[in-house]
Amino acid sequence: MNEMINKNVYIETYGCQMNLSDTEIVSSVLIQNGFSIVNKASSADVILLNTCSVRENAERKIFERLTHLKQYRKKNHHLIVGIIGCMAERMKDRLVGENDMVNLTAGPDEYRNIHELIKQISQEETTSFDKLRVALDEKFFLDKKILETYDDIAPLRTDGVSAWVSIMRGCNNFCSYCVVPYTRGRERSRPLKSIVAEVSDLMKKGYREVTLLGQNVNSYKCPETNSDFPDLLSAVAIVAPAIRFRFMTSHPKDISDKLIETIGRHENICNHIHLAMQSGSNSVLKNMNRKYSIEHFLGRIEKIKSVIPDCSLTTDIIAGFPGETLEDHHATMKAMEIIKYDTAFMFRYSSREGTKAFELNDDVAEEEKIRRLNEIIHLQQKISKSQNSLEVGRIHKVLIEGRSKKSESEWFGRTDTNKVVIFPYKEAMSQGDYIKVKITGFTSATLFGEIV
Ligand code: SAH
Ligand code: SF4
Numbered sequence: 001m002n003e004m005i006n007k008n009v010y011i012e013t014y015g016c017q018m019n020l021s022d023t024e025i026v027s028s029v030l031i032q033n034g035f036s037i038v039n040k041a042s043s044a045d046v047i048l049l050n051t052c053s054v055r056e057n058a059e060r061k062i063f064e065r066l067t068h069l070k071q072y073r074k075k076n077h078h079l080i081v082g083i084i085g086c087m088a089e090r091m092k093d094r095l096v097g098e099n100d101m102v103n104l105t106a107g108p109d110e111y112r113n114i115h116e117l118i119k120q121i122s123q124e125e126t127t128s129f130d131k132l133r134v135a136l137d138e139k140f141f142l143d144k145k146i147l148e149t150y151d152d153i154a155p156l157r158t159d160g161v162s163a164w165v166s167i168m169r170g171c172n173n174f175c176s177y178c179v180v181p182y183t184r185g186r187e188r189s190r191p192l193k194s195i196v197a198e199v200s201d202l203m204k205k206g207y208r209e210v211t212l213l214g215q216n217v218n219s220y221k222c223p224e225t226n227s228d229f230p231d232l233l234s235a236v237a238i239v240a241p242a243i244r245f246r247f248m249t250s251h252p253k254d255i256s257d258k259l260i261e262t263i264g265r266h267e268n269i270c271n272h273i274h275l276a277m278q279s280g281s282n283s284v285l286k287n288m289n290r291k292y293s294i295e296h297f298l299g300r301i302e303k304i305k306s307v308i309p310d311c312s313l314t315t316d317i318i319a320g321f322p323g324e325t326l327e328d329h330h331a332t333m334k335a336m337e338i339i340k341y342d343t344a345f346m347f348r349y350s351s352r353e354g355t356k357a358f359e360l361n362d363d364v365a366e367e368e369k370i371r372r373l374n375e376i377i378h379l380q381q382k383i384s385k386s387q388n389s390l391e392v393g394r395i396h397k398v399l400i401e402g403r404s405k406k407s408e409s410e411w412f413g414r415t416d417t418n419k420v421v422i423f424p425y426k427e428a429m430s431q432g433d434y435i436k437v438k439i440t441g442f443t444s445a446t447l448f449g450e451i452v
């Protein structure tokens with residue numbers, strides 16, 4: 001099993017930052033074991049789809065993609081196609097058994113030996129795909145499963161400016177609508193020491209921005225020292241002053257004063273908090289098992305605004321959760337108007353098998369869900385635009401991320417508050433530089449400015 005095989009692997013990533021970060025882990029494992037990573041499906045011997053299960057749509061996209069990949073299989077009968085990520089965990093062997101495109105599955109905790117799995121499949125002496133399909137032997141990974149953090153695996157990063165650093169995996173919150181606790185298992189944190197070491201190494205390599213990742217970073221607990229998330233934030237902010245830090249995401253039920261004060265205290269911790277509200281109605285929040293009331297939520301927002309007056313706030317909202325009445329829906333819109341998020345990710349409720357909410361009566365009609373969703377999207381656009389209008393004349397420290405997609409003569413970067421800014425290109429600057437930009441114009445999604 002130990003001889004190297006050189007195969008070209010193409011990985012396509014769907015879903016959240018966790019998956020993007022995991023793709024870097026998978027790439028790293030594969031390269032260490034003699035594989036090459038390619039950036040085109042057409043030149044691959046192995047295609048891996050790193051998948052998301054959070055909404056039905058996300059899964060549908062993958063099935064469509066699998067159908068589309070048939071053309072590559074026609075050209076190369078030995079092409080191996082794997083589903084990794086959250087869908088793999090949710091559907092396991094069912095995928096391998098029922099979809100003749102899929103040769104292998106590996107869930108988020110099963111990447112350490114993914115090269116072995118690919119080898120096992122490619123060494124099957126047959127030309128028929130049916131026989132090539134090998135389901136994942138769960139026992140193969142069982143010992144690693146519970147505690148997996150990939151702490152010792154250096155992710156394969158390609159960006160050079162911004163990096164994700166996964167600080168914990170899994171989720172214990174069991175919000176009633178959500179598949180994540182089932183696809184990513186229980187919470188476990190990486191030791192603070194190793195995160196700090198990774199961050200200082202990133203600074204030495206010239207990285208300028210790091211986003212600390214976890215499904216609920218507030219639950220971070222160093223297994224060695226018991227340090228909490230604010231302790232970790234302070235530690236990285238001090239050890240890497242040339243890097244600015246972001247994190248996502250925090251659960252509103254346990255965003256502490258200590259965390260808010262820590263953000264306020266350090267210049268290089270971004271003034272941006274993503275706090276998923278989900279709904280403005282207490283009865284809906286209760287049915288969602290979110291474990292906070294809207295009053296508690298508003299109290300936290302007030303605290304944030306009093307400690308960090310220019311803090312940007314963003315959120316997630318679900319429209320049409322089971323039992324949501326028009327009154328509940330209006331309560332959500334009212335909360336949006338009070339809080340004034342800079343942006344929001346807004347979704348129509350999607351019932352997921354295996355979750356608690358799946359057992360509830362999905363009683364808001366599809367058209368009504370869409371109507372409510374459109375209403376909140378429309379409201380948010382109005383709020384985003386008016387929030388952005390307040391930016392005109394302000395000066396922001398912007399990290400240059402690259403050339404604007406629309407024009408070679410413009411740069412594209414982000415403010416500390418995570419807003420996209422477009423400004424005229426200048427020669428002496430490059431990607432990864434911090435510069436001061438004065439805001440001169442805006443839309444609901446973008447700021448425009450000039451270098452000062
Ligand atoms: N851990 C993160 C959320 C990860 S999922 C947090 O709690 O902040 C990202 C978002 O997807 C959620 O906040 C929620 O708004 C949305 N979402 C999750 N499950 C959903 C479902 N079944 N239907 C619609 N939206 C959902
Ligand atoms: Fe899902 Fe809730 Fe965990 Fe976020 S906190 S991942 S919404 S269960």
Ligand code: F3S
Nearest residue numbers: 015016052053054086
């Ligand atoms: Fe999707 Fe899994 Fe992330 S379900 S949102 S890829 S944790």
